[in-house]
Amino acid sequence: MTDFLVRSRLADLDPAPHELLQIESERQFRRLIRIPSESSAPLAVREAMSSAFQNIYAEGYPDEATRTQTEAEILDYELQLAGYRRLADPRYYKGVEYADIVEALARRRCAEAFAANGLTPEELFVNVQPLSGAPANNAVYHALLEPGAVVLGMSLLHGGHLTHGSPVNRSGKFYQAVHYKVDPATERLDYEAVAALAREHRPKMIIAGYSSYPWSVDWKKFRAIADEVGAYLLADIAHVAGLVAGGAYPSPIGLAHVVSFTTHKSLCGPRG
Template identity: 45%
Template sequence: MNEWHTRPLRVVDPEIAEAILRETERQARGLELIASENFVSEAVLEAMGSVFTNKYAEGYPGKRYYGGCEFVDVVESLAIQRAKQLFGAEHVNVQPYSGSQANMAVYIAVLQPGDTILGMNLSHGGHLTHGHPLNFSGKYFRVIPYGVNRETEQLDYEELERLAHEHRPKMIVCGASAYPRVIDFERIAAIAREVGAVVMADIAHIAGFVATGLHPSPVPHCDFVTTTTHKTLRGPRAGLIMCKEKYAREIDRAVFPCVQGGPHVHIIAAKAVCFKEAMQPEFRAYQEQVIKNARVLAEELARAGYRIVSGGTDTHLVLVDVFSRGLTGKQAESALERAGITVNKNTIPFDTQPPMV
């Protein structure tokens, strides 16, 4: 092995090594409260940094376009088996690079350009990939947004049902990126059946709670379930698709060769590790504590005079209306950062301010 192959990062690239060191220190000394971030274990980090990063492996276990994939097949098969066990899914694809690409693959599997979808309004807590005009989902499909009730700031299921019957969508997308309450996936799936639509549930933020039974699972009710593997799952930054067995072929073909090329095997290895960690008793205890902490934080902020969007939280998310106290989200984010607390500004329902303010 040549010398260049074994030199440490601090020798090869001291600038990058310094940036990594500084970021490690920043994460260690501060309080990280961004809901879409989490801390992975040393085991997950080790898998991500393994020699599997060297391996190309287009295809699926037992059906690869490259040789030398026998151990790749072991890793991907373990990840699939563990994800199925963790969530109770009929079929799983562990190859998506991200949650956005997982969602894209589902759309491609069952929709045609111009088809109608119902998705949660981004400003009410939805995600860009649920139909925002600047996203591929809003560019290629006819999107009917639904949202929350103005009074309760909780999902307006009556409005969703009315819109579904009025527009007869091909798909209803549920799940959110900034909604702190329990989502009634069973009710949404029932509405979809009434109008002949399929349902995709995006559980990127709540996957850890779903996996541990602390949030009702969409898996028995929805045709497709997507998630990221970071956030509450504490895994690598990547995506996952679960679906009913009847859609397995379409989903796998949509992921590869349609949306992606070769899978990131080192990341799939890390996913397998995180799924195993999520099946341990201490993982449920951790998830329970996360919810308790979020509820106490919301209660104390309310006691201090801050308005909590929707009146509280059922998850890890706490949405605080700082504008009612004369602050913008950007100002609050900057002030907290100076105090060593990292949060993110976010729109809230019926917000009149630009998203970057």
């Protein structure tokens, strides 16, 4: 009986969800009904997603030293396992020696893909743990602000995201959100108007980067506004992360205090 539960294929164990998986695959194959935040993960990504790592807890972080190690050093198992045995690992549980390596590898690859504007991969502090963009932004709010702090973000109706202070989202419930809009005549950002709102409301954090704004962002101008009023600048590049990594869109790295993005939009990765 136990063997049946643990080793059966989904089709035998529970045909209903199995059938739904097949139908959904077929729907996605035949019909292109997509919102801009969606993409198709390559099969290799889906293969990695259903690995044995899903069985374990790995709260905490890999060893800090791995942030400045090269990919070859991170994948040097003898080196990594010796370190793991010698130093008490900084996680809360045991059995995470390979989870450490895979997370360190993801952080390193991310740092290499996004190092820009004169910063080296070693100078970037990457966190790959959030399960998607909304929890990533929540973590940024939590790390940098006290509840009730003023945040300045683009209005949802003008291209911002729910997590940029919308009243239906926790960002709008727990923080005091002020919103800038696009210029009604040009439909583009009006940096002077953003600066005027910042001077008036003195936000603790300014958010730039959007769900539906097709023009590029002048990160330097946003940083100058943030510096003038003593605010953090969060660049939410969820939609354009793939273009930023590929050099086709201006990078906010080194200009924004924090950069957040998802891995399942223009990066075509797993949800994250």
